Amino acid sequence: MTRRHALSITVLFEVFIFSLMIVSLTDSDREASYKENRTLAQRPKLTVKSLLDGSFAKEFEEYFQDQFPFRDFFMDTSFKFTTLMARKGEDDVSLVEGGEGADYDENTNIFNPPSGFEPIEPTPSPEPTVEPTMTPGSPQATPGEQTPTTTPAPTKTPVPTPAPTTDISYEYNQKFLRIGDRILEVYWYSKQRAESYFNVLKRVADELPNAKIYALLTPSSVELYTPEKYKGYGHSSKEAIDYLFSNMDKRINQVNVYDKMMSKKNEYIYFRTDHHWTQRGAYYAYEEFCKAANIKARKMNEYKKDTVPNFLGSYFKYIPDDRFRRNPDYLELFYPLANNEGRAYYDISMNLKNSFAVKAVRTPNEMKDYPAKYMVFMNGDNPLTHFKTGVDNNKRIVVFKDSYGNSLVPFLLSHYEDVYVIDIRAEKYLSGVLEFIKQKGINEVLFVNYVNCPTQSDAFVSLDKML
Amino acid sequence: MKIIGWIFTSFVVLMGWVIFYYTDTASLTYMFKVLFGFSDRPVNDLFINLTINEYFYLLMAASVGCMPIARVVKRGLNNMYNSGRVKMEFAFIATCIFVLLVLFTSSAMLVAKSYNPFLYFRF
Known part of the structure; x- marks a missing residue:
């Protein structure tokens, strides 16, 4: 050379x-x-x-x-x-490594409404004084003195709770199976992580002795759509769900939607490229909740429906195969039956300055230019969302949810006068939640989670700090 | 004696990468247990096959690349360089294309997060 x-x-x-x-x-x-x-x-x-x-x-x-x-x-x-x-193997299957830990938050823009996705209504002009009735549950907060722009320092809850995060047996790596034109996330669970879920349920049952508390757990799509041959990899969601239900506090009303989901698996109840259920899936879970809560579920055909086309979900980025671009997911929307007004808040005192109007279900037109289409439900994840409905029955419920709850909440609006929705990962924004529940006269509590949340994430450690 | 040196070096380097990769001791010890067969993890042939299939030709290329092939290629290229202008230019262009292709694919795979360019930030 x-x-x-x-x-x-x-x-x-x-x-x-x-x-x-x-x-x-x-x-x-x-x-x-x-x-x-x-x-x-x-x-x-x-x-x-x-x-x-x-x-x-x-x-x-x-x-x-x-x-x-x-x-x-x-x-x-x-x-x-x-x-x-x-x-190429004998089946149309591939296994793809996703990286460390779940990386989905961006898909629902957790706690961070980006520009280009402004609230539908402009935020109201800031109130000069904080309404005295809306002081946070903590005694340290001084009404009137509070400046709306700075979030109050999180008040320490008196109960010290251990965070069981250091004893996981191994770091969780996401793996995805593509089977035909569907992507599935291989599921693993850690019993140690589930302890924080049990702790939270017990604490809520202890502190709210008069409230009816429901826990709803659903598997993710991998449980329903993995062919028998490939089941040996990862853990069974059913096993995990059974473990959670049989070990949780006995005062909790259990809403097990497993069998229902299994029986409806031929319908479009889970996305093929996203980790969420569809709103149709959420509807079937809502039916099961209604059974447990002894209320009459509204029929599916009563709802006005709509469709948001061209949705490529959170799994797609790991397997950006052209087959999904040619044949993407879509969102089936069920508009709430009850009149309602929703508002998302960024602190427990429901300070209007840090709030914006939220629709339970947006229209396809309002989602047209935005890629993260699951945000059509409740504007994605916000710390605290309140829906005031036209239902005049004096019933109030608080929903503790991960993003699976976003598409289920619209169904609940038909049955409650006030629906408060709290994201279980909002420890940076909320504290004194139990006090809040007592003050608002809420006597029903619903936990909506997909099984990955209590068994893989620290979400319930976070919720524990917020209580 | 040389072969003992090779085995020792390969072993130390491989183990070093494991230590380098994991940031928490729980995962690290778990990984070592798996590597040496002291874990409860099922050895599932189906999924090992699936993983091997997924990277099949890359693994083959890597295996070939591990052998002292560079020396052979270099000798071949030198012969071409020394045997006439046309052959020399051909060898040069082939080298350029190869270098660019490898650089380009590696960059693409880094961007796609297959590998982490910030590995050193972990310390």
């Missing part, structure tokens, strides 16, 4: 690397990837705290990944290359 040749190869390398660097430094950040159907991470703020607790490095990593120049093109190339490297 001559010197000229060696130099040319070096130059090629440098040009590649530095042109990417220059584009990366000069291009503007995107808010969402329409190809991946999700919002992208934005530049994190550098503070001493975020630098020291490691969150800056983690967020910057996500930001860099998400805003890499020509990201969509590179993602596509990478997927095509991996497909090329795979040898």
Whole structure:
């Protein structure tokens, strides 16, 4: 090799690397990837705290990944290359590693309504004084003094509870099975994690002795749609659900929707590219809840329905196969039957300044330009959402939910005058929740979760801190 | 004696990567248990096959790449460089295309999060 040749190869390398660097430094950040159907991470703020607790490095990593120049093109190339490297097996099945821990929050934009997805109504002009009736449940909060822009320091709850997070047997890695034109997330569960779920249920039952408490647990799609042959991998959701129900506090009313879901599996009750159930799935769960709560469920054909087309969900980004682009999911919408007004709040005192109007179910037109389409229900995940309905029956319920609850809540509006929805991961925003429930005269409590939530995540450790 | 050196180095390097990858000791010990067969984890042939299928040709390429193939290729290229201008230019262009392709695919796979460019941030 001559010197000229060696130099040319070096130059090629440098040009590649530095042109990417220059584009990366000069291009503007995107808010969402329409190809991946999700919002992208934005530049994190550098503070001493975020630098020291490691969150800056983690967020910057996500930001860099998400805003890499020509990201969509590179993602596509990478997927095509991996497909090329795979040898076809006898079935139309592939197994894909997703990375560490669940990474779905962006799909419902947890607690972070991005620009471009403004609330339908403008937020009301800030109230100069805080209404005295809406003080937080904690005695430390001083009404009147509170400035709306700064969130009150989270008040310490007197009960110290251990967080069983250090004793997991191994780090959970997401794995996805693509079977035909459906993506399934392989399920694993940790009994240690479930302890925080039991703790929360027991605490709520202890502190609200007069309330009716319901726990609804549902499997995810992997339980219903994995062919017999591939069942040996991962754990059975049924086993986990049975374990949770048989070990929870006996005062809890159990709503086991497992059999119902199994019997309806031929209907469109789970998305093929997303980790959620469809609203039709949520409807069947609602029917089971009504049985347990002894109320008469509204018939499915009473609802006015609508369709949001072209939905590629959270699983799609791990397996961006063209077959899903050709044949995407869609959302079937059931509009609530009762008149209602919804509002999302970012603190327990229901401060109007940090709130915005929320529709239980948006129209397809309102979702047209937005990729994370599951946000059609209740504007995605917000810490506290309140629905005041036209039902005049003096019944009030609080729903503790993960994002599965978002599509179920619209059905509950027919049966309660007030529906309060609390996201179980909102520890940064809410505290003194039990006191809040007592003050509002709420005497029914419903936990809506898919089985992954109490058995894989720290969500109930978070809820425990909020109580 | 050389072979003992190879085995020892490979072993240390492989174990080093495990330590490097995991940030918590629980996962680390679990991984070592799995590696040396002291775990409750079922060895499921179906899924091992599935995983191997998923990366089949990449694994083959990697296996070939582990052998002292670079030396053979280099010798071949040098012969071409020394046997006439046309062959020399051909060898040069082939090298460029190969280098660019590898660089490009690796970048694409880094972007797609198959690998983590920020591995060192974990410390």
